């Protein structure tokens with residue numbers, strides 16, 4: 157299946173029976189609910205400018221999204237995925253980044269096509285909804301509020317809500333306890349390896365969207381149950397169990 161078709165049709169990557177019986181749907185934020193890359197990149201380039209460093213292209217910064225704000229700052233400072241920046245430089249850069257991001261949190265940020273329709277369909281079909289993101293809570297809640305998405309979610313877990321974030325299974329296992337369900341009754345919908353690894357480690361179902369970030373890699377590399385073009389299409393692949 158080529159990229160264009162991937163954006164249009166469901167790609168069943170796992171030979172399991174659909175619709176999958178599910179009780180709770182957990183949805184990732186950056187790259188799944190909201191297209192946040194332009195505002196995240198704007199703050200990163202403002203930070204680089206203030207530090208006297210060269211700006212980076214949007215596509216490069218987009219590939220740095222996925223493991224939270226601190227990692228995004230480290231990656232932007234070093235222009236690489238895994239190099240540690242000088243500790244002093246990082247300590248100086250982080251508050252600059254946070255200030256710039258706070259000031260332009262939702263200038264360009266919008267829900268992706270099919271998100272609102274998908275959330276409405278999931279609610280109508282009786283699913284309980286949660287949002288689990290690696291984004292810091294100080295940014296998650298204002299963003300969900302500003303885009304009118306907050307009211308859909310009974311539980312919101314951010315990157316700093318618990319001692320560990322995705323790809324660790326802890327946030328998903330925490331959600332299972334919160335909703336009194338077992339992991340296979342939970343479906344995570346995400347855009348990246350952090351979601352896929354966390355879901356598999358927790359024993360949850362996982363769908364991926366092809367329009368997100370995935371740290372710059374092809375979404376077809378991920379171990380997931382289906383690649384769904386929109387949240388609305390995802391809602392047709394699960395059935396509510398009591």
Ligand SMILES: O=C(O)COP(=O)(O)O
Nearest residue numbers: 185186222223224289290
């Ligand atoms: O904050 C990030 O880097 C990614 O956040 P996400 O888990 O919502 O994709």
Ligand SMILES: [Mg+2]
Nearest residue numbers: 184186187347
């Ligand atoms: Mg994401």
